[in-house]
Amino acid sequence: MNRTPIFAAVRHLLARPLIEADVRALDTAIDAALELPSPLAVGPQGVALVRRFEGLAKVRADGMVEAYPDPGTGGDPWTIGWGATGPGIGPGTVWTRAQCDARLEADLARHAEEVAEAIGDAPTSQQQFDALVSFHYNTGAIARATLTRRHIAGDYEGAAEEFSRWVYAGRKVMRGLVRRREAEAGLYGGRD
Structure with a gap:
């Protein structure tokens, strides 16, 4: 990095x-700024939690995986593989297991980046991060949850x-969401 413009501006x-002494102090500050931590990645516990609750539903006898309607709405958003939704996924969509696994990996990386951005530099354990990624994945x-604001404020309890507030789909309490949120809260609190 060319530091000349920075020194000239100062x-x-x-x-x-x-x-x-000024030069040393500036060098130290620049070095510290350049050593920003890389984005957090979801750990094995987080991946296992997402896989457990998303499941690999609708696997056909030939090993291919079919899309299915959202259980809360009975329609959109259609889902395939490990909870993948979005453009191109609807009735009749069929993927291989490899496509499902690749999409899970990409989706987890994207969700982990979004969680890292939302929590900023708030102190966060790997278990807390994994629970937040699972929550966000689902x-x-x-970015809008009170859960995030409380985490950032250090109010972990x-x-x-x-x-537990995020258990509704189609205005109904879903038992699967209750179980998932309990598991996420347990992982978040280090009780997994």
Whole structure:
């Protein structure tokens, strides 16, 4: 990285030449800024949790996987594989197991990035992160959930309680969502 423009800007702001101590302090600050942690990735517990609750439904006798309607609405969004939804997935969509696995990997990476962005630099254990990724994978709500705000504020007990609010589909409590949120809250709180 060319640091000359940075040093020139600081010299201009200070209206004086930089001394050796200034240069060392700037170098240290620039180095620290460049050592930003890489985005968190979902860990094995998070992957297992998503796989457990999403399941690989509608596997045909020939090993191919069919799309199915949302259990809460009986229609959209149509789902295939490990909970994949989106454009091109609807009645009649069929994938191989390899396609399902590849999509899960890509979707988990995208959801992990979105969780990392939503929580910023809030202290987060791997278990908390994995639980948040599972929650977001299922709800898409990490950016707007009170759960996220409580986590960022360091209210981990309050955040863990928020999972239980996300158990509705089609205005009905879904037993599968109740079990999933209990598992996510348990992982989040380190009780998995």
